[in-house]
Amino acid sequence: MKMVEPPQEMDRRSFVKKVLGGTIAGSLFLVFPMDGDGINFQEGLPSGELPEEIPGIKNRRYDIHNQKFAFIVDITRCIGCGSCCVADKREYQVPDGNYRTWVERYIKDFDDQVYVDCPDGGLDGYQKPRDDIPVDARDTFFVPKLCNMCKEPPCTQVCPVGATFISPDGFVLMDNDRCVGCAYCIQACPYSARFLHPVTRITEKCTWCYHRIRKGLLPACVEVCPTGARKFGSLNDEQSEVYKILKGPGVLTVLKQSMGTWPALYYMGQRLEVI
Amino acid sequence: MSKHALHLIVVMVSIVAMAGAGLALKARFIPESFGLYGAYRADAIDEEARRAVRHGTNASCFGCHPYEATIHLEGDHTTISCEFCHGTYSDHITDKKKTGTLPVKKGQEITTLCLRCHNTEIKARSTIVIKTVGMPDHLAKQNVKVTHTCNQCHHVHAPLKYINEAKKITGLMEAES
Numbered sequence: 001m002k003m004v005e006p007p008q009e010m011d012r013r014s015f016v017k018k019v020l021g022g023t024i025a026g027s028l029f030l031v032f033p034m035d036g037d038g039i040n041f042q043e044g045l046p047s048g049e050l051p052e053e054i055p056g057i058k059n060r061r062y063d064i065h066n067q068k069f070a071f072i073v074d075i076t077r078c079i080g081c082g083s084c085c086v087a088d089k090r091e092y093q094v095p096d097g098n099y100r101t102w103v104e105r106y107i108k109d110f111d112d113q114v115y116v117d118c119p120d121g122g123l124d125g126y127q128k129p130r131d132d133i134p135v136d137a138r139d140t141f142f143v144p145k146l147c148n149m150c151k152e153p154p155c156t157q158v159c160p161v162g163a164t165f166i167s168p169d170g171f172v173l174m175d176n177d178r179c180v181g182c183a184y185c186i187q188a189c190p191y192s193a194r195f196l197h198p199v200t201r202i203t204e205k206c207t208w209c210y211h212r213i214r215k216g217l218l219p220a221c222v223e224v225c226p227t228g229a230r231k232f233g234s235l236n237d238e239q240s241e242v243y244k245i246l247k248g249p250g251v252l253t254v255l256k257q258s259m260g261t262w263p264a265l266y267y268m269g270q271r272l273e274v275i
Numbered sequence: 276m277s278k279h280a281l282h283l284i285v286v287m288v289s290i291v292a293m294a295g296a297g298l299a300l301k302a303r304f305i306p307e308s309f310g311l312y313g314a315y316r317a318d319a320i321d322e323e324a325r326r327a328v329r330h331g332t333n334a335s336c337f338g339c340h341p342y343e344a345t346i347h348l349e350g351d352h353t354t355i356s357c358e359f360c361h362g363t364y365s366d367h368i369t370d371k372k373k374t375g376t377l378p379v380k381k382g383q384e385i386t387t388l389c390l391r392c393h394n395t396e397i398k399a400r401s402t403i404v405i406k407t408v409g410m411p412d413h414l415a416k417q418n419v420k421v422t423h424t425c426n427q428c429h430h431v432h433a434p435l436k437y438i439n440e441a442k443k444i445t446g447l448m449e450a451e452s
Contacts, residue, residue, distance in 0.1 A: 051334050064312075064320070079400045081392040083359045090363045091329045105399060125391035129398065140399035165315035175319035178306075211326035220330045224356035226392065227404045 050217065055237050058216030067169035068235040069264065070242045071208060071219075072252070073144050076269035077229035080105060080142035082125040084221035084230060089123060091209065091220040098195040099123075100206040101146040101221055106274065109135040114273045143274050144230060146221070147172060147193040147206035148255060148263035155185035155194065155205075164203070170264060171210050179203055190256050208232070331364035333357050343432060350433020360388060360431075382424055386410075389425040 103122030163178035179202040209219035233240030311317035337344035
C-alpha cells in the first residue's frame with residue numbers, strides 16, 4: 001500500500017505563519033490604544049505621566065454597555081472651600097453667572113428654620129459668616145450640587161429633538177449639534193443642574209467630566225477636592241472607594257427620592273432639609 | 276387595456292415616487308449614528324469624550340517641578356491640587372511646551388486663599404477634616420503683627436515645615452542650656 005506523503009513542510013510553514021501572524025496582530029492590538037469607539041485616548045491629554053485614576057479604562061477597549069459609575073458626596077467632609085467650583089469653571093470655561101456645579105451653605109436654627117445661601121455658586125469660597133441671621137445656628141453645613149445622573153431622567157424625556165439622552169454607560173449627555181436651545185430640559189430638571197449657554201444658546205450641563213473619565217481620569221471637581229468630600233469611581237472595580245461605600249452599611253441618600261428619578265449621585269451625612 | 280389603466284399607473288408611480296422621496300429625505304435628515312443605542316445620535320457620546328482635558332493631575336505638575344513635589348508630598352497639604360492655587364495645566368503647557376506662565380499668589384492674596392478653608396468663623400467647617408484659625412486672633416496669640424500674611428510663618432506647600440523646624444531648633448537649644 002502506497003502511503004501518500006502529506007506535504008508536511010508546507011503545513012508547518014503555514015502553521016508557523018498563521019501563529020506568528022496571529023501573535024503579532026494580537027500584540028499590536030494591545031500596544032495600540034484600542035479605539036473601538038473612535039476615541040484617541042491621547043488626544044487632548046496633558047503630557048507627562050498621568051496616573052490611572054480609574055482602573056481598567058486607560059488604553060483598554062471601552063465596553064460602553066458594561067460600565068457602571070457612581071458619585072458620592074460626603075457632606076460631613078465638605079468645608080465649602082469652592083475648589084470644585086473653580087476647577088469646574090476652568091475645565092469647561094463656564095460663562096460667569098452659570099454653574100455646572102456649585103456649593104450651597106445651609107444653616108439651621110433651633111426652631112428648625114433653614115437658611116440657604118450660595119453667593120456666586122461658591123466660586124469665591126465662603127469667606128464670611130452670614131450676619132443677616134438673627135438667631136443662633138444649630139447646624140451648619142455645605143452641600144455640593146451637580147448633575148444627579150438620573151437613571152430615569154426627566155430632562156431627556158422632554159427634549160423634542162433628541163439632543164439629550166442617557167448613554168449606555170449611564171451618563172446623561174448633550175448632543176451639542178442637535179440642541180435647539182428650547183430650554184425644556186432646563187425646566188424639567190428637578191435639580192436645576194442645567195443652564196442655557198449665553199453665547200452658543202445651547203443647553204449645558206455637568207457630565208461628571210465624561211471626557212476625563214473616558215481617559216481614565218477622575219472628574220475635575222473630584223481631582224481638586226482637598227478633603228475627599230467628592231468621591232467618584234467605577235462599580236466594576238471592587239477596590240474602588242465608592243464600591244466599598246455602596247456595599248457597606250453606611251446611610252446613603254439621594255436628592256428628591258420621591259420624584260423617582262433614581263439618581264446615581266449619592267450623599268453621605270445628608271440632612272432631611274436638603275432638597 | 277381598460278380605460279382605467281392609466282389611473283392605476285398614475286397612482287402606482289406616485290406612490291413609488293413619494294416613497295422614494297420619503298426614503299431620500301429620511302437618509303438626508305437622520306444622522307448617521309442615530310438609533311445605534313437609542314433615539315439619539317450615538318456620535319455625540321464620542322464627541323463629548325473627545326473634549327480636551329484642561330486639568331492635569333498633581334503628578335503631571337510634579338514631573339517638571341521635583342523640588343516643589345518633594346515639599347508638597349512631605350507636608351500636610353498633599354491632598355491639595357496644584358491647579359487650584361496656581362491655575363490649570365493647559366494654561367501652562369500645550370503639546371509638551373510651556374505656553375503660559377501661571378500667576379503666583381502674593382501677599383494678602385495668600386491669606387485670602389488660606390482662609391477659604393481655614394477660617395474658624397465659618398462654623399460649617401468640620402474640625403475632624405481641617406484645622407481652622409480665627410483671624411486676627413491667631414496672629415495676636417502668636418505674638419506677631421496683625422499685618423502678617425500666612426506664608427510668613429507657614430510654608431504654603433507644607434504648612435508646618437518651618438514651625439516644626441523651629442521647634443526642633445528651640446528644643447535643642449533648651450536641652451543644651
